[in-house]
Amino acid sequence: xxxxxxxxxxxxxxxxxxxxxxxxxxxxxxxxxxxxxxxxxxxxxxxxxxxxxxxxxxxxxxxxxxxxxxxxxxxxxxxxxxxxxxxxxxxxxxxxxxxxxxxxxxxxxxxxxxxxxxxxxxxxxxxxxxxxxxxxxxxxxxxxxxxxxxxxxxxxxxxxxxxxxxxxxxxxxxxxxxxxxxxxxxxxxxxxxxxxxxxxxxxxxxxxxxxxxxxxxxxxxxxxxxxxxxxxxxxxxxxxxxxxxxxxxxxxxxxxxxxxxxxxxxxxxxxxxxxxxxxxxxxxxxxxxxxxxxxxxxxxxxxxxxxxxxxxxxxxxxxxxxxxxxxxxxxxxxxxxxxxxxxxxxxxxxxxxxxxxxxxxxxxxxxxxxxxxxxxxxxxx
Amino acid sequence: xxxxxxxxxxxxxxxxxxxxxxxxxxxxxxxxxxxxxxxxxxxxxxxxxxxxxxxxxxxxxxxxxxxxxxxxxxxxxxxxxxxxxxxxxxxxxxxxxxxxxxxxxxxxxxxxxxxxxxxxxxxxxxxxxxxxxxxxxxxxxxxxxxxxxxxxxxxxxxxxxxxxxxxxxxxxxxxxxxxxxxxxxxxxxxxxxxxxxxxxxxxxxxxxxxxxxxxxxxxxxxxxxxxxxxxxxxxxxxxxxxxxxxxxxxxxxxxxxxxxxxxxxxxxxxxxxxxxxxxxxxxxxxxxxxxxxxxxxxxxxxxxxxxxxxxxxxxxxxxxxxxxxxxxxxxxxxxxxxxxxxxxxxxxxxxxxxxxxxxxxxxxxxxxxxxxxxxxxxxxx
Numbered sequence: 001x002x003x004x005x006x007x008x009x010x011x012x013x014x015x016x017x018x019x020x021x022x023x024x025x026x027x028x029x030x031x032x033x034x035x036x037x038x039x040x041x042x043x044x045x046x047x048x049x050x051x052x053x054x055x056x057x058x059x060x061x062x063x064x065x066x067x068x069x070x071x072x073x074x075x076x077x078x079x080x081x082x083x084x085x086x087x088x089x090x091x092x093x094x095x096x097x098x099x100x101x102x103x104x105x106x107x108x109x110x111x112x113x114x115x116x117x118x119x120x121x122x123x124x125x126x127x128x129x130x131x132x133x134x135x136x137x138x139x140x141x142x143x144x145x146x147x148x149x150x151x152x153x154x155x156x157x158x159x160x161x162x163x164x165x166x167x168x169x170x171x172x173x174x175x176x177x178x179x180x181x182x183x184x185x186x187x188x189x190x191x192x193x194x195x196x197x198x199x200x201x202x203x204x205x206x207x208x209x210x211x212x213x214x215x216x217x218x219x220x221x222x223x224x225x226x227x228x229x230x231x232x233x234x235x236x237x238x239x240x241x242x243x244x245x246x247x248x249x250x251x252x253x254x255x256x257x258x259x260x261x262x263x264x265x266x267x268x269x270x271x272x273x274x275x276x277x278x279x280x281x282x283x284x285x286x287x288x289x290x291x292x293x294x295x296x297x298x299x300x301x302x303x304x305x306x307x308x309x310x311x312x313x314x315x316x317x318x319x320x321x322x323x324x325x326x327x328x329x330x331x332x333x334x335x336x337x338x339x340x341x342x343x344x345x346x347x348x349x350x351x352x353x354x355x356x357x358x359x360x361x362x363x364x365x366x367x368x369x370x371x372x373x374x375x376x377x378x379x380x381x
Numbered sequence: 382x383x384x385x386x387x388x389x390x391x392x393x394x395x396x397x398x399x400x401x402x403x404x405x406x407x408x409x410x411x412x413x414x415x416x417x418x419x420x421x422x423x424x425x426x427x428x429x430x431x432x433x434x435x436x437x438x439x440x441x442x443x444x445x446x447x448x449x450x451x452x453x454x455x456x457x458x459x460x461x462x463x464x465x466x467x468x469x470x471x472x473x474x475x476x477x478x479x480x481x482x483x484x485x486x487x488x489x490x491x492x493x494x495x496x497x498x499x500x501x502x503x504x505x506x507x508x509x510x511x512x513x514x515x516x517x518x519x520x521x522x523x524x525x526x527x528x529x530x531x532x533x534x535x536x537x538x539x540x541x542x543x544x545x546x547x548x549x550x551x552x553x554x555x556x557x558x559x560x561x562x563x564x565x566x567x568x569x570x571x572x573x574x575x576x577x578x579x580x581x582x583x584x585x586x587x588x589x590x591x592x593x594x595x596x597x598x599x600x601x602x603x604x605x606x607x608x609x610x611x612x613x614x615x616x617x618x619x620x621x622x623x624x625x626x627x628x629x630x631x632x633x634x635x636x637x638x639x640x641x642x643x644x645x646x647x648x649x650x651x652x653x654x655x656x657x658x659x660x661x662x663x664x665x666x667x668x669x670x671x672x673x674x675x676x677x678x679x680x681x682x683x684x685x686x687x688x689x690x691x692x693x694x695x696x697x698x699x700x701x702x703x704x705x706x707x708x709x710x711x712x713x714x715x716x717x718x719x720x721x722x723x724x725x726x727x728x729x730x731x732x733x734x735x736x737x738x739x740x741x742x743x744x745x746x747x748x749x750x751x752x753x754x755x756x757x758x759x760x761x762x
Contacts, residue, residue, distance in 0.1 A: 010403045015396035018628075022391045027573035028566040054435035054574075057595060057618035083595050083612045090615055091472075185409040192408035192622030193435075214438060214464050215715065231464045231713035234471055237438035241573030241621075243628055247399075332612035334596065 002319030003371065008185045008192070009361035011254040017246035029239025030219070033246040040252050041196065045159075045171035047179075049199040051212050052245055053238045056155045056182030056195035057084035060125075062238055063151050063178045063197065064088040065211050066204045067123055076116050077125035077153075078108040079330040080347040085125055085153050086329055097121070098330040098339060101129075101346040104286040106354065109346070110135040113142055123149045128157035128172050131188075131296035132287055136162045136175045143177075150176035154198075157181070158188050159259055160294035169292075177201040183248055188258060188296055191248040194240055211235040261361050262295035265368055269298040269357060272372035276300075281379040298357045299325070300375070305352040312355055314378045320371055321358060327351050383700030384752065389566045389573070390742035392635040398627035410620025411600070414627040421633050422577065426540075426552035428560075430580040432593050433626055434619045437536045437563035437576035438465035441506075443619055444532050444559045444578065445469040446592050447585045448504055457497050458506035458534075459489040460711040461728040466506055466534050467710055478502070479711040479720060482510075482727040485667040487735065490727070491516040494523055504530045509538035509553050512569075512677035513668055517543045517556045524558075531557035535579075538562070539569050540640055541675035550673075558582040564629055569639055569677055572629040575621055592616040642742050643676035646749055650679045650738060653753035657681075662760040679738045680706070681756070686733040693736055695759045701752050702739060708732050 021027050029052075038050040053059040069075070071093035077085055079098035086096050097116050102109045106129040113124060124142065126134040143150045157172040158181060164170065173179035178201065183194030199208050209219040215235030220226045251258070270284065277284045283301040287293050302308040308324065315322045328347040330339040357371060402408050410433075419431040434440040450456070452474035458466055460479035467477050478497050483490045487510040494505060505523065507515040524531045538553040539562060545551065554560035559582065564575030580589050590600040596616030601607050632639070651665065658665045664682040668674050683689040689705065696703045709728040711720040738752060 004406060007406050008403055008408050010400070014403075015399055018396055018399065019391070021573075022389055022395075025385060025388045026566065027389050027571075029574050054439070054621070055618035058435070061617065083597055083616070084618060086612075087596055087616055091617070185407065190408075192402075192624045193410050193618065193620060194622060215468055216464055228708075230708055231467075231710055231715040233715055235464070235468055236442065236472070237436035237465060237574065239574060240435070241575060241625055241628075243573045243624055244622055247622075247624055327609075327611050329612055334612040334614055 003321065003358050003363070003367050005321040005323050005356070005358050006186045007360045007362055008190060009258070011250050013250035013253065014247045017250050018243050021242045021246045027242040029241065031242040031245065033242050033249045034239070036249050037245050037252060040249070041198070046174045047171070047198040047200065048202055049205050049208070051197045051199070051208060051238070052240050053195040053197055054240045055193050056153070056180045056184070057088065058238050059180035059195040059197035060084060060088040060151070060153065061091065061236070062208065062211055063180060064092045064094070065234065066178065066208055067149050069094045069122070072120060073122045074118060074120040075123045075125060076113060076121060078127055078347065079328045079344045080106050080129070080326050080350050081127045081153065081329065082155070082326060083329065085127055089123070095120070095338075096335070098344060100344040101350055103346060104288070105129065105132060106350045107132060107134045110138040113139070117142070117146050117148070121146065121148060123151060125151045125153055126176070127153040127155070128160065130285060130299065131157045131160040131172070131294035132285070133160065133162040133172055133291035135288070135290065137164060137290070140175065149178070152176040152179035154179045155182035156187065156296045158294060159255060161292040163290045163292070173198045174200060178204065188262060188294065189248070189251045189255060191244045191251065194244055194248055207233065212238045258361055259295065262359065263293070265359055265363055266293065266295035266298050268365065268368045269372065272369065273300070273375060276376065276379055295359070298359050300355050300357070301350065302353045302355065308353050308355050311375065311378050315371070315374055318374050320374060322355050325350070325354055325356055384702065384739050384744070384748050386702040386704050386737070386739050387567045388741045388743055389571060390639070392631050394631035394634065395628045398631050399624050402623045402627045408623040410622065412623040412626065414623050414630045415620070417630050418626050418633060421630070422579070427555045428552070428579040428581065429583055430586050430589070432578045432580070432589060432619070433621050434576040434578055435621045436574050437534070437561045437565070438469065439619050440561035440576040440578035441465060441469040441532070441534065442472065442617070443589065443592055444561060445473045445475070446615065447559065447589055448530050450475045450503070453501060454503045455499060455501040456504045456506060457494055457502060459508055459728065460709045460725045461487050461510070461707050461731050462508045462534065462710065463536070463707060464710065466508055470504070476501075476719075477716070479725060481725040482731055484727060485669070486510065486513060487731045488513060488515045491519040494520070498523070498527050498529070502527065502529060504532060506532045506534055507557070508534040508536070509541065511666060511680065512538045512541040512553070512675035513666070514541065514543040514553055514672035516669070516671065518545060518671070521556065530559070533557040533560035535560045536563035537568065537677045539675060540636060542673040544671045544673070554579045555581060559585065569643060569675065570629070570632045570636060572625045572632065575625050575629060588614065593619045639742055640676065643740065644674070646740055646744055647674065647676040647679050649746065649749045650753065653750065654681070654756060657757065657760055676740070679740050681736050681738070682731065683734045683736065689734050689736050692756065692759050696752070696755055699755050701755060703736050706731070706735055706737055
């Protein structure tokens, strides 16, 4: 493959920081670099409290534990998402009520949520697909009206924002009661695997620390609030190794550099491909007025599944790796018999027709041009 | 502190391997180094199948999912253990039946298990405390007699063995249906945080991969067994970052060096302190005939809690960090009201009287002698 779909980027300081962490004598979780990363996020994005986790999946498991999900509780979420949006709630016994994507973009259609709310509904999980904000104004309104908790699956949404009607700009992940981020290798800022829970509703702050520390009050112990620490609750080992945190911190220090470069690539794709949208051959990413673009992903939505397959194959023949994305969860082998039968047309369309183009730091101007030309040829021949 | 309780050891290749992993273009889970580590364990210790995990806790969560623990199932385990032995089963709804430690060592008293078995008992979790084997012959006999599953919490038990009556030597972690290891920074081989699930009963092999990969059949997809992968089961993200696996592999390559050095330190403690055992001042670690010693830990059991407190304080005053260990889980804030009231005397005694001495690769002969002298002075003054 001449141009892979993704290539993780080493900013330069990662292994120095890992060595430094080892030298310090403590590389288990909740060490110096974990605290540095958490502080960075709290200071830059207005997150009330951050806890690094081993993955975004694990951060969502913490959310499900904190929200005390019980057997039969209903959780509403889009069907067009990764399995990890759903699994953490299923592990706690929840019933997932899948809903459709928006007409304009793969994110949740906020207009179709209210009709699904029942007495058993406790949580709405929104997914900021491609780092583009869902309509958080409408969604938080629903939360208030029906007394629900909102969890933001912000796996792809680092350094992206929701702009309120009055112009106030709020970071994705800072709006719902809880939010989860991913630092998987395909993300803008990454550590191979990795994630983070954000606690915006501080009623959950104390218990979050306990669940994070395997159900012990060890964090309170370190702060001198209790004499000795012990087992006080359920929990798991959600803390990543300091090796991972040290790596992540080196990435975070370079977030501006990374975001600037990614935006450049994204814009080059946009400029080079928008004529195909004008011609009706494909749809390009849609950024609503209330959203910003963190250049996490550049995708095309083809008119048919055949079109997409042809395009992916054509690119592959020329050494370019472009890939489709989620398969509707409501139609999966695991959930199709548990789903209530509603047709989720748009989710299925994105499953069939969306294709993601290569987008990573080291991608060159010439490489992007090469990809653009291949796509142009495919649709104009 | 002149002599800390623990200091993680960098063997030298860790950061080279991390750089190599990044260069390869794939540092999310289940990459080259993950496979190398798993193969190492499978080849060296006769484990049927290994899957790296983000922690030993997470490996035990996989075990609880694989064994399909249901609400009300009873799981027997020692009370003198870490919270992570219990939490994974509690998260799946199990009732924990705590049992006592052995008279001679903190491991489970195999003679007290049978009286606790009821119709609801499904699993026995044994903990190889300090890397010293439990009486696996007796325990596997119980498993066969009552049709139970055995999970080995082998967190501390890397490179340690159980010797059968006929002399056959089997690695700890290779005997129970499932086993879990830890690579926490305090362990002989470590990656800050980290763990591994061992699947010896191959009826669980296929589902283990699925649960590991977030409930998808992705592993089968990579092997070409299915056309595309999707959501087929519950699961989580148990895979560690390749950064962690690369680090771990560098440690594994040096396991002989590490084990030799640790054994030397352990033996120096033994030789320097056994006269105190002869005098009846303390008890030293007990290694049954059927067990080997992996030099994971050197501990003393004092005659009273006051003795232990005095010793720890005396060592601290002289710059030596020695620490106590678990607090009986049956008496914890979380479980005391759920426990059935049985007195577990030995577990409480080890909670009150056991102290662990510094033991890490870079500890020098002089430092160990210094610790020995301080302990000797404490008991002879």
